Amino acid sequence: MAEKITSREVDYSQWYNDLVLQSGLAEYSPVRGSMVIKPYGWAIWEEMKSILDKRFKETGHVNASFPLLIPKGFLEQEEGHAEGFAKECAVVTHYRLRTDPDKKGKLMVDPESRLEEELIIRPTSETIIWNCYKNWIRSYRDLPILINQWANVMRWEMRTRLFLRTSEFHWQEGHTAHATKEEAIAETEQMLHIYAEFMEQYMAIPVWRGIKTASERFAGAEETYCVEGLMQDGKALQMGTSHFLGQNFAKAFDVTFLNRENKEEYAWATSWGVSTRMMGALIMAHSDDNGLVIPPRLAPLHVVIIPIYRNDEQLDQIRAKVDPLMTELKQLGIICKFDDSDQNKPGWKYAEYELKGVPVRLAMGMRDLENGTVEVARRDTREKMVWEMTGLSDRIRQLLDEIQQQIFRNALAFREDNTHTVNTWDEFREIINSKGGFILAHWDGTAETEEQIKEATKATIRCIPLDAEEEDGVCVFSGKPSKRRVVFAKAY
RNA sequence: CGGGGUGUAGUUCAGUCCGGCAGAAUGCCUGCUUUGGGAGCAGGAGGUCGUAGGUUCAAAUCCUGCCACCCCGACCA
Numbered sequence: 001m002a003e004k005i006t007s008r009e010v011d012y013s014q015w016y017n018d019l020v021l022q023s024g025l026a027e028y029s030p031v032r033g034s035m036v037i038k039p040y041g042w043a044i045w046e047e048m049k050s051i052l053d054k055r056f057k058e059t060g061h062v063n064a065s066f067p068l069l070i071p072k073g074f075l076e077q078e079e080g081h082a083e084g085f086a087k088e089c090a091v092v093t094h095y096r097l098r099t100d101p102d103k104k105g106k107l108m109v110d111p112e113s114r115l116e117e118e119l120i121i122r123p124t125s126e127t128i129i130w131n132c133y134k135n136w137i138r139s140y141r142d143l144p145i146l147i148n149q150w151a152n153v154m155r156w157e158m159r160t161r162l163f164l165r166t167s168e169f170h171w172q173e174g175h176t177a178h179a180t181k182e183e184a185i186a187e188t189e190q191m192l193h194i195y196a197e198f199m200e201q202y203m204a205i206p207v208w209r210g211i212k213t214a215s216e217r218f219a220g221a222e223e224t225y226c227v228e229g230l231m232q233d234g235k236a237l238q239m240g241t242s243h244f245l246g247q248n249f250a251k252a253f254d255v256t257f258l259n260r261e262n263k264e265e266y267a268w269a270t271s272w273g274v275s276t277r278m279m280g281a282l283i284m285a286h287s288d289d290n291g292l293v294i295p296p297r298l299a300p301l302h303v304v305i306i307p308i309y310r311n312d313e314q315l316d317q318i319r320a321k322v323d324p325l326m327t328e329l330k331q332l333g334i335i336c337k338f339d340d341s342d343q344n345k346p347g348w349k350y351a352e353y354e355l356k357g358v359p360v361r362l363a364m365g366m367r368d369l370e371n372g373t374v375e376v377a378r379r380d381t382r383e384k385m386v387w388e389m390t391g392l393s394d395r396i397r398q399l400l401d402e403i404q405q406q407i408f409r410n411a412l413a414f415r416e417d418n419t420h421t422v423n424t425w426d427e428f429r430e431i432i433n434s435k436g437g438f439i440l441a442h443w444d445g446t447a448e449t450e451e452q453i454k455e456a457t458k459a460t461i462r463c464i465p466l467d468a469e470e471e472d473g474v475c476v477f478s479g480k481p482s483k484r485r486v487v488f489a490k491a492y
Numbered sequence: 493c494g495g496g497g498u499g500u501a502g503u504u505c506a507g508u509c510c511g512g513c514a515g516a517a518u519g520c521c522u523g524c525u526u527u528g529g530g531a532g533c534a535g536g537a538g539g540u541c542g543u544a545g546g547u548u549c550a551a552a553u554c555c556u557g558c559c560a561c562c563c564c565g566a567c568c569a
Contacts, residue, residue: 028561088567158568159567159568241569308527367528
């Protein structure tokens, strides 16, 4: 457990891996690209889920569950969708194993169990859901359908990274059907804003809200909206997407309804999702060389209390002070733990809880008992203070709020320091190659230019910001006229 | 799928070049002493050396094949 985390300066990727493994968020599994999410990691994900789930329900959505296995033919129905996902699908071809007659104790795929129609493991669920919607939608009175599902999906990735890109990942996918285009677009935008608010207010990560260019658009979408965050190494991370699917899936699955004028019309669709990738963002946005830094609003444990004592009698004295404090803290909705285990010394515990990113640590020893005080340490700044026991629980609640805000302010300041408005190609290349971060630059709107910039610098257009102001300018690459700036960055 | 790296105790690794009893640290178990920033001492348990084959009196070590994982690219949320 005393292993060192690689410093961010030395090797950012290795730092990230060390952190995930050592803090007990997750570990590798025997199958490449899949991971075990351990209780501490899952606890954070559950926190994220419960907050988002509540917001979804507040905005009229309901949860359901659709199957893991999808008939291969379904994927063929929508052309763009098929092209986008075909090359990363795991395929089920057989339904049975048998003992291998040639190798004792070994199993083999039973060649006689080949499936008539092969099944794919869902990479996303548009197809199987729209196959259902076909039967569920008859009239405009059946609309809108506002369904979400929490599920795991699988995309066979060439190169995987814990949380950021695993073959199997957990997410939620909302799939809605609407009677009008306007309503579907409003839904797409609404969900994007719910994501953005969650990321800023809970994850403490400022995000760009924007629209993807055609080349970055979801397979099968008319328009893809996204939220983009900035990691400490200057690379951008797409943290969520919301798609306006137009009538593409309705046409592919023949989903029509009779409108008020008794005329048959195709339904309008959206889909939107965030995944366990957000865990990666949370880690990379705030943590340091000592371990995780988790914003209080997502932390599974807010406060840890560590006793410092020489014998059982002293421990009992400390416990007598800690018990009522814990009761008060719990009444304020603060999750706390008294770590009175005798396995490790206080110093070990300090390091351990810092590694796990617990926002506030209290230490109480004989000196404190005499003075009626407690040592308060905050994880984000690693600052230590000595506070009076009187009125402590309220001060801790305020401190947690302050930490939440401070972490966000830091992330925002970091993003501002690493967002550059650029007008020349030389400047663009210079910044992308040295500092990284976001670049705001004019773009002529063509896929050719976008591609050439990507080839030259590896930077991609992360989004066209929703709140971009109209501004006449010329494309940083081609010199052609442009109406607004777009956001470039190297991305995960 | 290309380039690089690694597979030896729960973990991190040494040992491999030059074949000869399977090692260290850490963690784990027992006991005692400790406890305000990753404790100390004593004792103990723990490994078919990734896998299959070959060479040899003898293989962790040499040869061949295979597999897995990590890092860097191409692809992607």
